[in-house]
Amino acid sequence: MHYLRDVLRLRVGGKFVAVLPGGAEGPARLEPVGETLGARLIELHPGAARPPVQVLLYAALLKHKGFELLLEKCTEVGAAEIVPVLTDRVVVEPRPERLAAQVERWNRITEAAGRQCQSPSVPPVREPLEWPAALAHWQAQGVPGIIFALPAEGPLPPLREVLSDLRGADRLALFIGPEGDFTPAEVAAGLAAGLRPASLGDRVLRAETAAVVATALVVYDLAADRPTPPSADLGHPSRGGRGLGEG
Numbered sequence: 001m002h003y004l005r006d007v008l009r010l011r012v013g014g015k016f017v018a019v020l021p022g023g024a025e026g027p028a029r030l031e032p033v034g035e036t037l038g039a040r041l042i043e044l045h046p047g048a049a050r051p052p053v054q055v056l057l058y059a060a061l062l063k064h065k066g067f068e069l070l071l072e073k074c075t076e077v078g079a080a081e082i083v084p085v086l087t088d089r090v091v092v093e094p095r096p097e098r099l100a101a102q103v104e105r106w107n108r109i110t111e112a113a114g115r116q117c118q119s120p121s122v123p124p125v126r127e128p129l130e131w132p133a134a135l136a137h138w139q140a141q142g143v144p145g146i147i148f149a150l151p152a153e154g155p156l157p158p159l160r161e162v163l164s165d166l167r168g169a170d171r172l173a174l175f176i177g178p179e180g181d182f183t184p185a186e187v188a189a190g191l192a193a194g195l196r197p198a199s200l201g202d203r204v205l206r207a208e209t210a211a212v213v214a215t216a217l218v219v220y221d222l223a224a225d226r227p228t229p230p231s232a233d234l235g236h237p238s239r240g241g242r243g244l245g246e247g
Contacts, residue, residue, distance in 0.1 A: 012037065025120075053222040054080035054171045055215050056141060057123075058134050060178035061090045062207055068109055070208040075113035075123055077216040080171075082110070083137065084128040089180035094128065103127055131186055135193045138173050145173035146218075147195040148210055149182045156199035159214065163221050172218055176211040 014030045026044035030037050057079045061067055071082060084106075086093060094102045106125040114122035129137055138145050144166050146159070166172065175195060182190070191197065200213055 053219055055218055056081045056173040057211060057215060058083045058085050058138060058173060058175045059211050060085045060087045060176060061092060061128060062178060063092050066208045070211045071106055071109045072113040073212040074215045075110045076117045077212060078219040079123045079215050081123050083126045083134060085134045086128050086130050087178055087186055088183045090178045135190060139193060143171040143173055144169055145175060145195045146198045147175040147190045148198060148200060148214060149177055149187050152184055156197045159198045159200060159217060162196050162198040174214050176207055179207055
């Protein structure tokens with residue numbers, strides 16, 4: 001309600017599109033409920049379809065603004081889930097006493113980004129995992145995984161070449177390192193666990209840029225040759241939407 005009242009500045013009678021957790025949506029109207037405001041759905045119909053490929057993003061923690069930018073933009077381009085990772089070269093780690101509040105803030109950022117781009121779903125942001133735990137978490141998902149790291153010896157295969165072997169995958173994990181990249185030991189552990197190395201090209205990208213580029217390329221490339229899945233089911237309204245104006 002804060003978003004509708006204070007950001008979109010809607011008043012009683014103002015209309016907006018309500019987006020439900022399952023992705024269904026429909027026009028709604030603000031109405032008075034006692035001394036506060038409520039929303040009445042006018043009609044409900046299936047919303048936009050989810051991307052046919054789910055990207056699980058394992059992203060090393062970055063400095064404050066860089067990681068928040070990563071969360072926002074990766075949500076916009078279609079990440080399905082984001083797992084912060086603590087690696088040897090991570091510069092800033094959340095204090096234990098502030099961890100719950102930090103994770104809550106991260107999820108508010110992805111929710112706001114999903115609302116802004118009218119996404120039918122919002123990627124949950126999990127609690128940070130140490131590198132070995134992140135690899136174990138990925139292995140438990142049973143999905144292919146790709147690690148992006150600066151090559152220690154010789155060029156890495158380009159991402160498109162790696163994706164050509166994964167055409168049937170509907171879920172894929174991506175691992176992005178911190179500002180100083182993964183250490184050689186972390187790369188070795190990832191490869192031993194089954195991750196595939198890949199390159200985003202000759203340029204050295206900032207970590208947050210690499211995460212956005214990789215996510216967007218994977219969603220686009222693997223989704224290009226398959227049909228879009230059905231639109232989301234109808235359900236109960238819970239989260240806000242975009243304004244339609246007064247009236």
